[in-house]
Amino acid sequence: MTTHHMRMARATDADMDIAYELAGLIDVIGRGDYPSTDDDEDVPDWFDEDDIDHLKALHNRIEKIAENSGAIWRVIGGFSTLSNPSNQLIDLTKDVIELHPRLIAAIQAQQAMAGVEVASYAIQIGGPYGHISIERTQQIDDTYLWKAKRGSECLNKDGGWEYEPIPSSRDDAFLGRCRFSTAEEAIAAARAGIEA
Structure with missing residues (x-):
């Protein structure tokens, strides 16, 4: 069996929060809503792309996320590593994330040998x-x-x-x-x- 060497910085919980914040902002814009944060008060219900104040609010949200852009790259890079076919970590024939068949077989083989000592x-x-x-x-x-x-x-x-x-x-x-x-x-x- 070939040993694969994967080295990718793991996304932390804080990194995941940044990625979710970006995904949430994209959802907000996609719905046409104003890009407010939970701390904002008295904000419009919808986003007016011709209003400079709305555009500034959007820019501020994007800029805040951009300060932590490394987090986004760690999240993307982590999944890219998991889904790289040569690493054989997840089953790329499935629509959901499941272990690669060779890992399932290895786990089953290990479980079958529980309590057995090689003599x-x-x-x-x-x-x-x-x-x-x-x-x-x-x-x-x-x-x-x-x-x-x-x-x-x-x-x-x-x-x-x-x-x-x-x-x-x-x-x-x-x-x-x-x-x-x-x-x-x-x-x-x-x-x-x-x-x-």
């Missing part, structure tokens, strides 16, 4: 072994470490393969060499061994 991975390598198994192994103190295994051999931290003795014969030196703290560490070591 092993396999790296396909072909040849006589077929694959390297990366296995979660319980230790004597009930903690878990990881090992990379092919056949009866374990990968050690030096990148070599050695025979894995039966559990009662595995001493601290063997465990120190052939156990990894995380699955990622064991997988990286196994891949490094394949590529070497």
Whole structure:
């Protein structure tokens, strides 16, 4: 899966207020109403485009919004980022805003795996072994470490393969060499061994 890097300043609540104020002003003008604010008193009911005082009132409202024009750009830019097809965030086949199908599938897959722990991975390598198994192994103190295994051999931290003795014969030196703290560490070591 390709990782997309989206960097766009998020619109704040104050930015949204400015965007709504602009949309409201456009609605007012579209209806032919006077561009008053809630603080204005004794204003005309309708907008007269030939009246200089009406035009000044409109200009003042626009100028006040323009002082925060960055807010409008953040609102527009945010939606532009959400709706960019390459980001695959929302479903562009719908008339409403819904998550992209790949995100819905990822959420469903995560929910289906709730309470399940991964105990092993396999790296396909072909040849006589077929694959390297990366296995979660319980230790004597009930903690878990990881090992990379092919056949009866374990990968050690030096990148070599050695025979894995039966559990009662595995001493601290063997465990120190052939156990990894995380699955990622064991997988990286196994891949490094394949590529070497």
